[in-house]
Amino acid sequence: MTDQPAADEALLGPAEIRELAAGLDIRPTKQWGQNFVIDKGTVRKIVRLAGVGADDVVVEVGPGLGSLTLALLPQVRQVVAVEIDRRLAEQLPKTVETMAPAVLDRLRVVQQDALTVTELPDPQPTALVANLPYNVSVPVVLSMLQRFPSIEKVLVMVQLEVAERLAAGPGSKVYGVPSVKAAWYADVRLADKVGRNVFWPAPNVDSGLVSMVRREPPRTDVPAAQVFACVDAAFAQRRKTLRAALAGWAGSPAAAEEALVRAGIDPTLRGERLSVHDFAALAAARAAPSNA
Template sequence: MARLLGPAEIRDLAELLDVTPTKKLGQNFVHDGNTVRRIVQVAGVQRGETVLEIGPGLGSLTLGLLEAGADVIAVEIDKRLAAQLPHTAGVMQPGTSLSVVTQDALLVTELPGEPVRLVANLPYNISVPVLLHLLEHFESLRSGIVMVQAEVGHRLAAEPGSKVYGVPSLKAAWYGTWRTAGQVSRMVFWPVPNVDSVLVGFERGTEPGTLEERRATFAIIDAAFQQRRKMLRQSLSGVLGGSAAAASEVLERAGVAPEARGEQLVIDDFLRIARAAGEA
């Protein structure tokens, strides 16, 4: 079996590169091989397929993906880590396929390949924006497993009516279906984070509308949850005609009760509101 990074190797690499994990970049490095292999297994990685990894860091998950036979495209913003990663893979798992892109994941729009699966320990401070950016720009991504802060993961996978259902839940639902896929112990990270982590899985579906409709729908979602407890006729008055009465007319045309609240609606409801607003 190929070698993965353990606690000693993680610390040796960090010392070699003079890397001190930073909260700004959301750097918490996984040092437990069993956790890495579990993530790869849950993700359903197949030999020979192209997998996208965001924020590979010192390479813990990267090596697990390579061990499974994936062709890995890794996007890393830290130049020191990006430069070291091919050397680490070459020593610990020679003969495997790794491409490293040194760029901010929020800005990347081109990759050296077409990944079909996303598997990543995402930087927790920007996990939702990164996910939405990748799904917008890389239609080849059909499924994935990401590790995120537990609070964020539960929001992504939340059902309508839940206390944590909101903007991330709805925007993610535009692209497909989401589920939580298990917890991850704090103790498998260095440094140990002060938050809990979960795995979140997604399967891509058919987007329900056009690019223009998505932008309009997302703007309405943002407005609906700025004042979560208000009825839609009030919370959407600013984007649907400038008054509660005007918003009510649009909502009624969309088949949505003006007295409803955002957390009661699914993504198709918000799309209907956007389309009704566009007809005004």
């Protein structure tokens, strides 16, 4: 492993980031939610909190100009960088070759939209570590966990509000669809908060680091898609009782109540009171043959 002082020499600072962006005529766009990390301490923190090591294959979504990539490469077996912007995808290997040539062979670049990528080069990723564009952060995390079961751990930087939603538990004011779906795949926690001044350009919101460790789903007798359909329905009308909110999903209010009772759930509760285990039990109860 490269020690920290040596690794620090290969990290990008504010001047290098701006120079690279100017050379590529790149202006960060809101369309792709681009905010480049310019703080070396932040990328070191992300790598440390990710808990990745020499055996890990990391998929990094939206590597941008390479701030986090350069911090990851000396520490892991391989980094698979998924970048939608062609100019950034083509520049990344050149930046690594210039700043850290000894680890260039550990980099693979996939120029594709992370929301549509279905295959990654072998070896398959064991971790997702990324500074995610705010506008697609939740879909990216959930789709990566769904499509690549080899991913065992996640450390992503997202908008703080999104981070808090992902890590929220039942009963919390910010508990909702992302919270439940993330909990289907993993144990989720808010690992740290990040200020605005570590980015260029500085966003108008704070960020958060979300840690996820994959575990077995709550149940194996009901597909995730069925559980997620139930979750979506419950939170689409979150002020209504579950009996009313799930009427469309179940076929009628009576059918919703029957499924809720069979799952051992009070039909007068609202969706924010249910855990992922409750939603899984409810989906299973709805799918099971009725005794009526």
